Amino acid sequence: MNLNEIIEHARGKVLNPTVSTDHEILGACGADLMSDVLAVVKPEAVLLTGLCNPQVIRTAHMADVRAIIFLRGKQPTPDMIEMATQENIPLISCEKGMFDLCGKLYRAGLRSFESNMNGSHD
Amino acid sequence: MTNTIQEQQGRKGRTITDRDAHEITRVEELAYDLKISDVMNSNIKSLAPDQIMQDVFDLLRQNRISGAPVIENGQLAGIISQEDLMRALAESDLASPIRKYMTTQVKTIKTFEPVVKAIEVFTRTNLGRLPVLDENDKLAGMITKGDVTRGVLVAIRKDYQEEEIRRYRASHLFEDITSDRTSLILRYKIKPGDYVNGGQASSHIKRALVRLGATPQLARQCGIAVYEAEINLVIHSTNGGILRVQIEPHRILMQTTDDGPGIADIPQALQPGWSTASPLARSMGFGAGMGLVNIQRCVDKMELVSSAGKGTKLFMEIHLRPEEKFKAASDSNEAPGI
Numbered sequence: 350m351n352l353n354e355i356i357e358h359a360r361g362k363v364l365n366p367t368v369s370t371d372h373e374i375l376g377a378c379g380a381d382l383m384s385d386v387l388a389v390v391k392p393e394a395v396l397l398t399g400l401c402n403p404q405v406i407r408t409a410h411m412a413d414v415r416a417i418i419f420l421r422g423k424q425p426t427p428d429m430i431e432m433a434t435q436e437n438i439p440l441i442s443c444e445k446g447m448f449d450l451c452g453k454l455y456r457a458g459l460r461s462f463e464s465n466m467n468g469s470h471d
Numbered sequence: 472m473t474n475t476i477q478e479q480q481g482r483k484g485r486t487i488t489d490r491d492a493h494e495i496t497r498v499e500e501l502a503y504d505l506k507i508s509d510v511m512n513s514n515i516k517s518l519a520p521d522q523i524m525q526d527v528f529d530l531l532r533q534n535r536i537s538g539a540p541v542i543e544n545g546q547l548a549g550i551i552s553q554e555d556l557m558r559a560l561a562e563s564d565l566a567s568p569i570r571k572y573m574t575t576q577v578k579t580i581k582t583f584e585p586v587v588k589a590i591e592v593f594t595r596t597n598l599g600r601l602p603v604l605d606e607n608d609k610l611a612g613m614i615t616k617g618d619v620t621r622g623v624l625v626a627i628r629k630d631y632q633e634e635e636i637r638r639y640r641a642s643h644l645f646e647d648i649t650s651d652r653t654s655l656i657l658r659y660k661i662k663p664g665d666y667v668n669g670g671q672a673s674s675h676i677k678r679a680l681v682r683l684g685a686t687p688q689l690a691r692q693c694g695i696a697v698y699e700a701e702i703n704l705v706i707h708s709t710n711g712g713i714l715r716v717q718i719e720p721h722r723i724l725m726q727t728t729d730d731g732p733g734i735a736d737i738p739q740a741l742q743p744g745w746s747t748a749s750p751l752a753r754s755m756g757f758g759a760g761m762g763l764v765n766i767q768r769c770v771d772k773m774e775l776v777s778s779a780g781k782g783t784k785l786f787m788e789i790h791l792r793p794e795e796k797f798k799a800a801s802d803s804n805e806a807p808g809i
Contacts (some may be wrong), residue, residue, distance in 0.1 A: 381756060382756055382757070382758075382759040382761075383755075383756040383757060383759075384699065384756075384757060384758075384759040384760075384761035384762055384765060385761060387695050387698070387699065387761070387765045388759075388761045388764065388765050388768070392687070392691060400755075400756040402666065402755055402756065403666070403667055403670070404666065404669070404670055404702070404755055404756055404757070405756065407669075407670035407671075407673065407674060407698065408670075408698070408756075410674055410677065410694070411670075411673060411674075411677060411691070411694035411695050411698045412691065412694075412695060413687065413691050428667075436674075466743075
């Protein structure tokens with residue numbers, strides 16, 4: 350699914366429009382704890398999170414996350430936006446909650462890019 | 472003014488969309504960075520006001536240019552263009568002096584102004600060329616839209632080449648230097664409780680590895696390991712600590728060192744989900760008790776040395792698979808005991 354389609358499903362707003370959002374996204378990961386993200390996320394996923402601080406951007410950089418969607422209208426600071434722009438990571442703000450957006454995207458055909466904790470995949 | 476592209480005048484810029492903005496960001500930056508003197512043409516053909524219009528005709532045709540400055544007593548007196556020449560031609564008046572047809576109210580620009588200034592003038596007016604004056608108001612050159620485009624393209628190409636060269640140099644580091652055991656050591660001081668800058672060292676490390684030619688998978692594994700270790704220093708250490716990464720052609724050694732408070736029960740600390748992180752750390756998204764577990768998953772070897780009241784040392788090691796190895800000058804890169 351193209352990231353632009355995901356943004357439409359989320360009715361999201363791109364916060365750093367200088368970064369391209371024209372990417373094919375194969376899967377997503379939803380989490381508020383960054384160590385959980387680092388534990389399970391596969392490369393090139395879109396990250397859905399309710400957490401909003403600089404460590405979300407650092408985590409995304411380390412784990413090769415393709416784009417970040419901040420849920421429930423959370424607004425990152427200008428510093429965070431700058432940091433993400435440097436690493437070429439689109440930041441998207443969305444009014445929906447985690448359950449709602451996960452469900453919408455899953456139904457639209459986006460797969461999970463979280464591995465199970467025992468390392469297995471469904 | 473040789474080879475100057477003939478300008479179509481009066482064309483207004485189209486609206487820039489966000490999508491375009493991505494492509495033009497660097498161009499915009501350059502428009503502010505580059506000075507007029509960087510892109511102007513200083514090899515100019517000028518005329519004197521008492522020369523005749525036939526001279527203009529010859530000069531423009533021979534040099535395939537669209538206009539030229541007119542100089543009197545070392546000062547810019549005006550500018551004469553194709554359009555002025557056409558007016559003279561229409562009147563069959565090529566024997567008249569240039570003074571009669573030249574434009575004297577000339578908009579000029581200074582050598583030390585940014586290129587964006589010229590772009591503004593070209594966009595706002597119908598002008599296709601501007602005389603450039605130096606700080607003493609002497610004519611230093613001419614600038615056209617074509618010069619701006621060419622100047623920016625050259626600068627972009629240089630940018631691109633510089634990053635390529637940087638990458639190339641870094642990726643050949645181990646090949647270019649011969650020793651029995653070559654290693655590159657990166658060292659970072661990590662401050663306690665700094666949740667804003669915490670993680671920055673890991674960003675630098677990941678970027679360095681990519682420049683050195685690490686595969687994305689290797690850069691990611693190292694990145695996650697050092698990030699978790701760095702954040703542990705931010706969350707738990709009393710006085711901060713040192714993050715040290717030693718890159719060798721066949722392996723990467725990572726290490727954090729701090730001087731307290733130490734870990735009382737190491738097996739417990741290694742349990743998934745166990746955490747002693749503060750409420751502040753938890754509010755930042757940490758304290759899931761997955762840090763050390765994540766590190767273990769990313770590295771080939773991990774060792775945690777600590778006791779309560781003393782400092783903590785965390786050793787991590789990744790052995791590079793044959794396809795991941797940094798190219799080295801000698802293949803005997805596992806010289807023991809050196």
